[in-house]
Amino acid sequence: MLRLTTPISDEDIRSLHVGDSVLLNGIIVTGRDAAHKFLIEHFIRNQSDDPEDVALLEKLKPLLNGGVIYHCGPVVKKNEDGSWSFVAAGPTTSIREEVYEAEVIKFFNLKGVIGKGGMAGKTLQACHDQPAVYFHAIGGAATLIAQSVKEVVDVYKLEFGVPEAMWVIRVEDFPVVVTMDSHGQSIHDKVLAESEERFKQLVG
């Protein structure tokens, strides 16, 4: 099975095709509904001059340049020494970020987005242009995926609540499947088209 470590090169991304199984390694950052809305409103469509925001942006840029965002709202445990551990960390449904993701990919030069359920045309186009790919994790496999999370390096925007915060994590051999690649292919489009055909036959 293919192993990739963040930051990921354009060349490695171009070599990926839908259906490829990949084990991801290195630093990734979680971000879901509140985080995407925040990134768009404070950094991408507007430029916040709040010193806290400016400092956060400087931290995020190197983490996300060539990096990967994970659509995930984990169950997290605070250890006695004040550090954090991931207890359960499967993917959340990605399509809710469709309105934001293309801009986030371009702004930060993301190489990958991990989630579940796939995304639509704007993100697929951004994957082609950047290039980047959509990695599908197994929805609900939360305890198993948490075993891949070896370290919680940092957390930003904890005021969004545990599920919505941006967790900076180091992963080892996080199992994913490429379901949208940088060549314009999407397993989700294909399955949708085929299932629509069968549906027409079934309901006449």
Place this chain on the structure above:
Amino acid sequence: MSEPLKLDLVEPLLELVRKAATDLPQDMVEALEKGKAQEEPGSAAEQALGTILQNVEMAREKSTPICQDTGTPIFEVHYPFGVSTRMLKAQIEEAVAQATAHSYLRPNAVDSLTGKNSGNNLGIEFPTIHFHEWDEDRIFITLQLKGGGSENVSTQYKLPDSRLGAGRDLEGVRRVVLDAVLKAQGKGCAPAVLGIAIGGDRGTGYMVAKKQLLRKVNDLNPNPDLAALEERIFVEANELGIGPMGFGGKTTVLGVKIGAAHRLPACYFVSIAYMCWANRRAELNVKLVDGKVAEVSYA
């Protein structure tokens, strides 16, 4: 007026929550195994189901959540005369808060106006609790955890529906349910269990639909018409080929469970509670003798 019984059920309730969040019922495991066996060896569908089964086993061993989205906790509480529902509600809330502190539950209750997470899974109408007084000398509580991804693809149809050619009959029900499965694709974490209600109003429709998810996935509907419809939709939904996670494959639904409620003459709703493969449910049974807890068991 006689005094209500004094019972302390916080500990058994905490165990009920732990079990629901970390231990997938055996009938669901068997349905997943059956699904895996019918997929092409080495396919993405087969691998996805393999990962799911591995995860289920690991969660049970480690006593950690099967899925990080521990959902809306929905309690159905059956209790005998003389037990205070206010007391039970307070103890359920205490157990839910403790379960959150133990990381069995993710803090999942968000204030819809401020966006603030309450941090302990308590909030307005959160968790969901329904009380039913009955004649038996025991308290019987079921808990299901209904995740948000599958809730987002749950849906309600108003029949007749001209786009789908769905009239106010079981054929109409078949059509809209297949449409719901098609629309959901992999987004609700297929393979799914479909809880379906025919009738009711918009509120009770979903309530009855969610109650169907408490049934064993391999049970037989006592109503022969509904049993036949469940079987037909099960076969046809799987023919759609959406497969686990929407990767394509033969296993799109694991079970179809249909109930009915009386409706208004003007209304014919079909409510579909789409449940992900992690159909988490557990039961707590508390036997009472002379107003005291005599035996506690779980299933």
